[in-house]
Amino acid sequence: MKGSFFRSMTWLHTWVGLLVCWLLYLIFFAGTISFFRDEVSLWNQPSIHNIEQQTDRIGAQKQQIISGVEYLNTQAPNAPNWRITLPEERVPYLTYGYAKPKEPEQRRASFENTRLDPNNMQPLAPFTDTRGGNFFYRLHFDLHYIDVKTARWIVCFASLFMLIALISGIVIHKRIFKDMFVFRANKGSRSWLDVHNLSSVFALPFHLMITYTGIITLIFMIFPYPAQTVYENGIRGFFNDVSPSSPVTESLQGTAPLVPINTVLDQVYTKWPEADITRVIINNPHKAAATIMVLVSPGKTLRDQSPRLIFSGASGELVAQTDDELTGSKALYESLNSMHTGRLAEPLLRVLYFLGGIAGCIMIATGCIMWAKRLRERMKKNTQPSWGLKLVEGLNLGTLMGLPLATSAFFLANRLLSKQVAERADKEILAFFLTWLCVFIIAFVKRDKLQWCVMAAINSIACFSVPLVNALTTQGNIISYLRNEQWALFMFDSLFLAIGLLFLLQTEKLRTALQAKKPTPINTQEQKV
């Protein structure tokens, strides 16, 4: 398009990046936090802070399931759906739930959940209404306040542009191996370019993988065509084929007593002796069409769909199951999905995923900043900045300083809002977006170095106040977390302190840069003379 391939890729990289960089920053920011969504949900829920780690988590599962079925049988024998969610490594509590009758407007029934401490089977204090880590998880692909489908289409195209930006970036960084570790400090936009290159290169496999697999997770929305071509009843037919189901059992009429859960569990443990059961779902208990679905954790295999066994609730026999051996195509699809969600990642790998995510945020942020700096450098002296430059600088300040502040606001709202407030979860989310809007308004008015300095200072204060407010409003604090070995909570508070420090460093750096620009009274006098 513009001379050589190299030049056209440079042009493409800049434009494709510019179109979506701020949205991508949001996606990467929220997505990176989502890798630790269980820990975030834990922090947001003080009633589960002090649950002890079970000594034999897997061994205790059988009894927990049996007690669960008994409990649900007494509480709601006529409910259409029972769900027992067992504690996991990162989710310490046990849930027994049953479906409440569906309201006319609802798409899915809501659940009445009883949450227990698995160590003593006592009910936990009532949960605060909060979305926790799930807010960030949903934010990074469903966005918010927009229709879900539209949001996902936008995110898909933004991710496609990200992939194009990555590939064009690789093409233009032909010195990728020569300059791999180069960083030139204090050279204006060149330094920003170096950081941009460094953060892209060292985590390049991660960036490519997470972007490609990210689109794959939503692939059936944007390309339902293969399923529609191959199956007569289109995508429905495909989904029925790909997940195990038992249409014969489900069409039976009449009632039948539910088999003792022991017979089902024995079959499960015969097939998978080391099974780490995650959930037991019983549909239509006490009917002939009853099914009992037992899902186990895929562990460290590259599978996203939990392996499961489906039994008839009336007869106790196995009627459907996930494949033991995956075909090549299934293995490919499952690997791609599991690589993105990272549910299989144990602590070390999860931290590495987080590191990759942060590298992605740095890459996008430096890209945004470089674009603004380049525009400003190209601006002729003594002219007003164009509206394009104002827009870019405004969006930069609003997004890069606004999102961290909004996140701190979300967590502060979680601790400060009273438990009785109606629609509390939505109000926490509102706090997030209102804070972000405020930063945008400031950026709309003025977006100089001074505003960056002030926002960095405010961010620093906000980050420091999160563990502080936590200590004031809950029973624990960062020191008690360390003493009691509550690592997730300790890491959460420490991370906020560390990030607060980083913002403090940024404030200092910007403050000295601002002071260096200011002419002192003596200098101006000399100039006059």
Next chain:
Amino acid sequence: MQASNRLLDFPKPVFSMLWQFMQRFNYELAVLSRFFIAIVGGYFFTAVSVSLLSVVVPVSKVDAVLLSVSASILIYTLVFIYSFYLQSLKTVWISILLSVAVQFFILSLMKGWL
């Protein structure tokens, strides 16, 4: 005679205005056109090639769908880069439109829609 001439006169200023507009924004229109063929053309190319792939591959139905869907983004990316690789915009438009049509034709034949 004169009346019909006057009737024919009407579109001329509109056409010349349009022509002037296109010449003034020649570069911007070319950019938009290239992005359009990359995004929209790429989407349809991928849709049709991936559907064709799912029909052609000799594996079970589920596997065919999963395989095609996993490869779809790779194809889309390649077509996108291709749109910006070639110098001539005309060639890009023609090649993509033609290949989409051909693939759709083959797909229709294979599925018996024709």
Next chain:
Amino acid sequence: MIALLPFSLCLVAFNCFALAKFNHFKDVFNKRPTQQQRLVLLSVAWISILLSLLLCINELQGYGGLQFCGYMTLSALIVMTFYSFLVRLTKLFNLLILVILAMSTLFFGLNGL
């Protein structure tokens, strides 16, 4: 501890890739590398990284592949940090990773065999 061997191999590999460049070699050894030295460094780097990949996949197949990518990312970051920001500590860094490699090979030998 056994996991340390694939990671330290990755670290050594990226370090050798970095050393194979003129400016970074100069930072550590105070002279330019000869063509032969560069060749040796590059071969050691490639062998090291492939060995690391092999160990990861041998241990945990697909998950191991993911781990390998993670190790690569972390090693690249560490090497990058030293050669760009902590240039004076690069000599110490080189020594340190050799020690870590030796220790982890020992652990691997004692536990694996």
